[in-house]
Amino acid sequence: MNQLYDFAIIGTGAAGSVLSYFLSQSGASVCLLEAGKNIPAGQYPTNELHANSRLFWQGGMELNHQANLLFLRGKVVGGGTVVNQCLLDRFDQIAIDNFKQHSGISWFNSQELNQHYCQIEQHLRLEVIPKQYWNGNAHLYAKGFESNQLKYAPLRRGQNQCHNHKANDCIVCLGGCNRQSKQSMTVTFLPKALQQNVHLIDQAQVQQIIYGKPQVVVYGTKNNHPLQVRAKRVIVAAGAIGSTELLLKSGFGQSLPALGKGFFCHPQHMVFADMPEPVDAHKGAFQALKSADPRFRQQGFKLENVFGGPIATAMMKSGYGISHHQFMQRYRHLACIEVAIQDENAGQIKLTRKGQLRIHKVLSDLDQQKVNAGIEQIYNIFSSLRPNVIYKPHMPIGLHLMGGCTIGIDPNQAVINENFQLFGYDNIHVVDSSIFPCAPGINPSLSVMALAHKASQVILDLAGYQPVTTHSKQPTWLEEAL
Structure with missing residues (x-):
């Protein structure tokens, strides 16, 4: 491609799509590259197995170096x-x-x-699920919390009237929301960016970034054909693992000693209980409530009611043979509460000598203490509900992938500066969850979008463009949700 863009953005997630909208709004030319496929609205796989294989990196089976921690990251x-x-x-x-x-x-x-949260929230529908639309798992969650005199609260969800589909199997949103209720980038910021002539290239496997002035060159492939994109500035927004891996493969680790360090993931353990009566946790809005006890926050964990499809649930049960078969036969009777911890033991993202990705991430004794404290609370909650059996959690899952390109003021301890620039490379930026300096203990997606808005203002100013600021008063529906 011979065109010289003002900005090339690698990644279309919470950061990349937000950036593409606000940068193009100021009149800049933007090229947006994505490794995954652009799937039209309403055509996401409804089969759980197909969703895993088509929408996730490594088919949803990406593991740490010890193969005892599972990471999930979207490739779409x-x-x-x-x-x-x-x-x-x-x-x-x-x-x-x-x-x-x-x-x-x-x-x-x-x-x-x-101010950045307000700018983002204007573009989103945010709702809580009212009690009349709770499913069986949420009712059990609330009853157990009340029996143990624990505080809980509704989850603030990015969705548009999803609770009106009470009878639907809402777990399919983990594989893409075909009702276009979930406030993903494909129904919020990305369509607006494309209307402003952002050039989207999907199935673009970016392999290397070559630094230069006055332009940076991005090399990769699309459909097995060479791909080259030139831009005055490149913004890496491929997520904690993707951004870090790309920068390491591009050789920036030689001058940035902190690159790959400081990786976090909020490890999550799902605890199941077999109840005497059917729960049907797979029906209705499957995730409605969270713990609100300040003691839990101080201890570094939170509890949420959650569930999974049959394949995901089967993976969460240890063992095999008849015991596993009997467990799955009771699928409709299973209730589930998840504990997610604010991990403190930082991992590291590395490349082997052959250039293969390797993720070093283990739970420290302190992290395990947080897990144990959360599981103890779940056991107390479930025990008050008189279950047939409570199942010990099997393998933790890392969903909130953060760090690897830490933001900071010291180039020996961080990768990017306060202007979202790689130290020593002023026209290469990183804007996504990889810049997190520690684990927040709170779902990161909204904050990634808010930081992307902040970054868009900073980068436009550096590039000589005037940022466009929109009306920031919260609409009535958002005030009600808050």
Whole structure:
């Protein structure tokens, strides 16, 4: 491609699509590259197995180096917002203070971030699921919390009237929402960006970034044919693992010693209980409630009611043979509560000598203590509901992938500076969850979008463009959700 773009963005997830919209809004030319396929609305796979194989990297089976921690990351236009991202909470003061402390960056403060949250929330529908639309699993969750005198609260979800489809099997949203209710990038920021002449290239396997002035060159392939994109500035927004891997393969690790370090993932354990009566946790809105007890936040974990399809549920049960068969026969009777921890033991993303990706990530003793504390609470909650049996969790899952390209002020400890630039490379930026300096303990997607808005203003200013600011008053429906 001979065109010289103002910006080339690698990745179409929560950061990339938001960036493409706000950058193009100022009149800049933008090329948006995505490794996954652009799937038209309403055509996401409804079969769980097909969704895993077509919408996730490695078919949804990406493991750490010890093969005891499973990572899930989307490989589709819209990225992780298509296969996850329904829960959209702002960071609390604890998370913001931790980011400021670990990074040393002054604009990590509530006043600064609030304006960016407001700019993003204008483009989203945010709802909570009212009690009349709770499913059986949510009712059991609430009853168990009340029996143990624990506080719970509704989850703030990025969705548009999804609860009106009470009888539907809403677990399909983990493989893409064909009703276009979930506020993924494919129904929010990306269509608006494409209307502003953003050039989207899907199935683009980016392999290398070559730094230069006045342009940066992105090399890769599309449909096994060579692909080359030139831009004045390149923004890497391929997620914690994708962005880090690409920068390592491009050789930036030689001058950036912190590249690949500081990887976090909010490890999550699903605890199942076999109840005497059918729960039918697979029907209706499957994720409605969260723990709201401040003691849990202080201890570094949270509890949510959640469930999974038959394949995902089968993977969460250890063992095989007759015991596993009997477990799955009781699928309709299973209730589930998930514990997710704020992990403190940072992992590292590396490349082998052959250039293959390897993720070193284990739970420390302190992390395991958080897991155990959360599981103990779940056992108490389930025990008060008189289940037939409670199943010990099997393999943790990492859904919120963060770090690897940490933001900070010290090039020996961080990868990008406060202007989202790679240290030493002023026209290469990183904007996504890979810049997180620590684990927030809160779902990161909304904050990734807010940081992308912040980054768009900074980058436009550096490039000599005037950022466009939209009306920031929260609409009535959002005030009600909050």
